[in-house]
Amino acid sequence: MAAAAVRGIGGGLGRSLRELRIHLCQRSAGSRGVRDFIEQHYVTLKKANPDFPILIRECSGVQPKLWARYEFGKEKSVPLNNLTMDEVAKALENIVKSKV
Secondary structure, eight states, X not given: OHHHHHHHHTTOTTSSEEEEEEEEOSSOGXXXXXXXXXXXXXXXXXXXXXXXXXXXXXXXXXXXXXXXXXXGGOXXXXXXXXXXXXXXXXXXXXXXXXXX
């Protein structure tokens, strides 16, 4: 399912979206799904959107969260704590398609 969500996003980043940031912990169980998503799908997503900034921020003990910055500096965040890789992909798909 995660692969399908990433393919669905494809090169569609960057219309009104300006930046994606993913915050996660390198070791916590709550960040496992985010780590799995990054390991398996980051390269595909980045290849489809080579000029779009996708930032990965690792910090010990931080709660995993997806941040999206839109036009005019508007930001939206989605908590990713204890989500599976597929749920992380769905959260990404939802935030990409949402309007602020």
